[in-house]
Amino acid sequence: MIEIQNLNKKFGKLNVLNEVNLFTKKGECIALIGPNGCGKTTLIKSILGMVIPDNGSINFDGHSILNKFEYRNNIGYMPQIGRYPDNMTVGQIFEMVKEIRQNSNLDLELYESFKIAEIIDKKMSTLSGGTTQKVSASLAFMFNPEVLILDEPTAGLDPIASEILKEKILKEKARGKLILITSHLLSELDDLVSEIVFMQDGCIQFHKSVQLLKSETQEDKISKAIAQILKSTSNFKSHE
Amino acid sequence: MNKIIKIIFLDILKSKIVIAYTIILAILSWSSFTLEGNATKGILTILNVILFTVPLVSILFSAIYIYNSSEFIEMILSQPVKREKIWIGIFSGLSLSLCLAFLLGSGISLLVYSFDSIGFMMILMGLLITIIFVSLACLCSILTRDKTKGIGISIMIWLYFAILFDGIILFLLFQFSDYPIEKAMVGITTLNPIDLARIQILMQLEVSAMMGYTGAIFKNLLGTSIGLLISFVLLCLWFFVPFYISKKKFAKKDL
Numbered sequence: 001m002i003e004i005q006n007l008n009k010k011f012g013k014l015n016v017l018n019e020v021n022l023f024t025k026k027g028e029c030i031a032l033i034g035p036n037g038c039g040k041t042t043l044i045k046s047i048l049g050m051v052i053p054d055n056g057s058i059n060f061d062g063h064s065i066l067n068k069f070e071y072r073n074n075i076g077y078m079p080q081i082g083r084y085p086d087n088m089t090v091g092q093i094f095e096m097v098k099e100i101r102q103n104s105n106l107d108l109e110l111y112e113s114f115k116i117a118e119i120i121d122k123k124m125s126t127l128s129g130g131t132t133q134k135v136s137a138s139l140a141f142m143f144n145p146e147v148l149i150l151d152e153p154t155a156g157l158d159p160i161a162s163e164i165l166k167e168k169i170l171k172e173k174a175r176g177k178l179i180l181i182t183s184h185l186l187s188e189l190d191d192l193v194s195e196i197v198f199m200q201d202g203c204i205q206f207h208k209s210v211q212l213l214k215s216e217t218q219e220d221k222i223s224k225a226i227a228q229i230l231k232s233t234s235n236f237k238s239h240e
Numbered sequence: 241m242n243k244i245i246k247i248i249f250l251d252i253l254k255s256k257i258v259i260a261y262t263i264i265l266a267i268l269s270w271s272s273f274t275l276e277g278n279a280t281k282g283i284l285t286i287l288n289v290i291l292f293t294v295p296l297v298s299i300l301f302s303a304i305y306i307y308n309s310s311e312f313i314e315m316i317l318s319q320p321v322k323r324e325k326i327w328i329g330i331f332s333g334l335s336l337s338l339c340l341a342f343l344l345g346s347g348i349s350l351l352v353y354s355f356d357s358i359g360f361m362m363i364l365m366g367l368l369i370t371i372i373f374v375s376l377a378c379l380c381s382i383l384t385r386d387k388t389k390g391i392g393i394s395i396m397i398w399l400y401f402a403i404l405f406d407g408i409i410l411f412l413l414f415q416f417s418d419y420p421i422e423k424a425m426v427g428i429t430t431l432n433p434i435d436l437a438r439i440q441i442l443m444q445l446e447v448s449a450m451m452g453y454t455g456a457i458f459k460n461l462l463g464t465s466i467g468l469l470i471s472f473v474l475l476c477l478w479f480f481v482p483f484y485i486s487k488k489k490f491a492k493k494d495l
């Protein structure tokens with residue numbers, strides 16, 4: 001579905017992405033994890049065409065995304081911090097995106113369970129961080145995209161809302177969609193993801209399925225498995 | 241593309257600043273026509289008002305608007321929309337709404353009191369100056385991410401074209417008054433869109449005689465239909481080139 005090859009990006013002197021290679025298929029649910037500033041969001045933004053990589057290629061369904069925009073019809077993106085025009089109301093935002101997408105096959109499940117209709121007349125600037133996240137999530141899922149890119153989806157959501165969102169993610173995963181999640185809350189990922197991509201300093205350290213990861217480390221939780229890998233690599237480094 | 245132009249156009253029309261701008265232009269235009277008995281005198285008064293306020297409002301409002309819509313740009317960019325269309329949409333939306341404000345504010349009174357070539361020329365120049373300074377604002381706001389810096393650059397550009405440029409021209413005239421620099425002067429004038437617009441209207445008003453020998457040269461070079469065409473093309477270049485550069489830069493910008 002999405003193939004990334006030898007992707008490089010520098011912001012000034014900082015090497016944010018360094019020879020990143022990533023291959024993904026339909027029906028996978030991939031967790032993109034790593035410390036702050038390791039390039040997760042930059043990688044996501046490159047897939048969306050918001051950041052233009054210095055070199056390397058990104059293919060979507062076998063076609064390069066360079067200077068293309070149609071492929072974004074198949075992507076639902078939920079940003080880490082949703083930034084919307086302050087003087088527009090929630091309803092206007094939805095109307096605008098609907099008009100741009102021109103997709104009649106709407107999925108209103110999240111829209112309804114987050115009760116967006118009740119805040120439809122509120123201005124975006126008056127919404128709390130969590131409510132803004134709910135708007136972002138509803139927009140990302142609304143147009144039945146084949147690929148869902150969720151940047152820290154549950155950060156800022158209350159427990160009930162994040163549970164609703166997790167159920168929705170599982171449902172879409174069962175439908176065979178490709179889902180990319182970045183998160184720091186490893187415990188939340190346990191029942192969601194099927195693959196783990198670990199990034200550090202702009203490089204992908206490993207890309208393994210959850211099962212393999214668990215059997216290699218003999219742990220039953222992702223968080224513990226990751227912690228063990230980090231420990232063993234740091235031990236390895238200190239022995240050097 | 242039309243969708244984005246429409247969204248931005250409607251958004252700007254709701255803005256209080258644009259409404260106030262329209263009303264101020266209307267007050268200035270109507271009062272200068274009613275206070276001056278002679279339509280030509282009225283036109284000359286409006287000319288100076290327009291060449292002073294229109295560029296300032298166009299460049300400042302546009303620069304501030306573009307900086308404030310960074311969220312909007314980011315949001316639209318994650319949707320299936322072509323990058324260039326977003327930028328063209330912002331430029332067209334800003335130009336259209338500010339041109340409409342100018343037409344409603346000054347255009348009506350100009351058509352009422354001076355329904356002839358001078359009035360039309362005045363409206364055309366007002367519209368072109370609006371678009372030129374919107375395009376310069378696009379360039380300023382893409383050059384730097386910092387809002388304060390970008391607005392500062394916009395004010396400097398306006399200050400340069402509206403005030404400093406004339407000072408430099410006067411300085412040159414005094415320094416080189418012993419040489420025949422009249423023709424060179426015409427060339428230098430083309431470097432400033434405001435001056436170009438002003439001279440075009442003065443030519444129409446037949447007051448170039450008051451400008452002495454330089455006026456005669458201007459009349460010779462710019463007063464003819466070819467001169468008219470050339471200055472029109474130059475004015476078009478003045479909005480096309482800055483916008484084109486900003487569009488190229490926007491296509492490569494990381495958001």
